[in-house]
Amino acid sequence: MEKLEKIGAQVFTVRDFMNTEDDIKRTFERLKKLGYDEIQTAGHPTDGDISYEAYGKLARDAGLDIIGTHDIYEKYRDEFPRALEEHKALGLADNIMGIGGWWADTVEEYEQLVVDLNKMAADAEKAGYRFSYHQHNHEFIRLPDGRIPYDMIIDNTSPNLVFTLDTYWAHHGGCDVRHLIEDRLGSRLAIVHLKDMAIKRVNDMPTPYYTEVGQGNMWWEGLIESCQKVGCKHYIVELDNCPGDPFESLRISSEFLHSRFF
Numbered sequence: 001m002e003k004l005e006k007i008g009a010q011v012f013t014v015r016d017f018m019n020t021e022d023d024i025k026r027t028f029e030r031l032k033k034l035g036y037d038e039i040q041t042a043g044h045p046t047d048g049d050i051s052y053e054a055y056g057k058l059a060r061d062a063g064l065d066i067i068g069t070h071d072i073y074e075k076y077r078d079e080f081p082r083a084l085e086e087h088k089a090l091g092l093a094d095n096i097m098g099i100g101g102w103w104a105d106t107v108e109e110y111e112q113l114v115v116d117l118n119k120m121a122a123d124a125e126k127a128g129y130r131f132s133y134h135q136h137n138h139e140f141i142r143l144p145d146g147r148i149p150y151d152m153i154i155d156n157t158s159p160n161l162v163f164t165l166d167t168y169w170a171h172h173g174g175c176d177v178r179h180l181i182e183d184r185l186g187s188r189l190a191i192v193h194l195k196d197m198a199i200k201r202v203n204d205m206p207t208p209y210y211t212e213v214g215q216g217n218m219w220w221e222g223l224i225e226s227c228q229k230v231g232c233k234h235y236i237v238e239l240d241n242c243p244g245d246p247f248e249s250l251r252i253s254s255e256f257l258h259s260r261f262f
Helices: 011-017 021-033 052-061 073-078 080-090 107-126 149-156 167-172 177-188 220-229 246-261
Strands: 008-010 038-040 065-071 096-099 130-134 161-166 189-194 196-202 205-211 234-237
Touching: 008 011, 008 065, 011 021, 011 246, 021 052, 038 234, 052 065, 052 080, 065 080, 065 189, 065 234, 073 080, 073 096, 073 107, 080 096, 080 107, 096 161, 107 130, 107 149, 107 161, 130 189, 149 177, 161 167, 161 177, 167 177, 167 189, 167 196, 167 205, 177 189, 177 220, 189 220, 220 246, 234 246
Parallel strands: 008 038, 008 234, 038 065, 065 096, 096 130, 130 161, 161 189, 189 234
Antiparallel strands: 196 205
């Protein structure tokens, strides 16, 4: 297995420390000191407090590359030109723009999602970007006609749509994640979100929860080997919620990854 060249952080993990320009500057500097070289944004990266240009400069000044963005489905569907201008203003190091998992209940809704994703990916490609879809666990619910939504998305979208795979949510959805990476996504896997899963007792039931990379039950050597096999370039640590201080969770994750894969 090859060594990783760099790892990144999804800034959603530290969203509570991104409220002002000074907050953002300090947060970026802390991420760099913790061993991160890349970031991916989540939603509107500044909540309107500073410009997209200024946000991008703060990241670059801290030594961080913004490799991609992450926003809601409706924004790209309804306001694609505006979203595109925002992405250009950030000065992305890798031109990946994308959406998070979208909850639906019917075959017809997912069929429409496929149509919309194909259009978004085509529009992004015309502008020199790649468009990515990030799954959660609900894309693995079996629909009334027996189909799995994630299979519908993979099988019915153009190859120019790429994917951000969330390891935690794929496991939570009941997947063989290495099979998903190697045999289903293949070269369309652009970003992997590294998020570990542990089990704790809640109301006398074993319950999965987010934890730092290396502190849960996932086999990271196998997962990263599969990602490398298909040519995935971006390894982004993300915790939707942290057991304690988010920066401590990012430190633990970074130290584990650097000790095993660098």
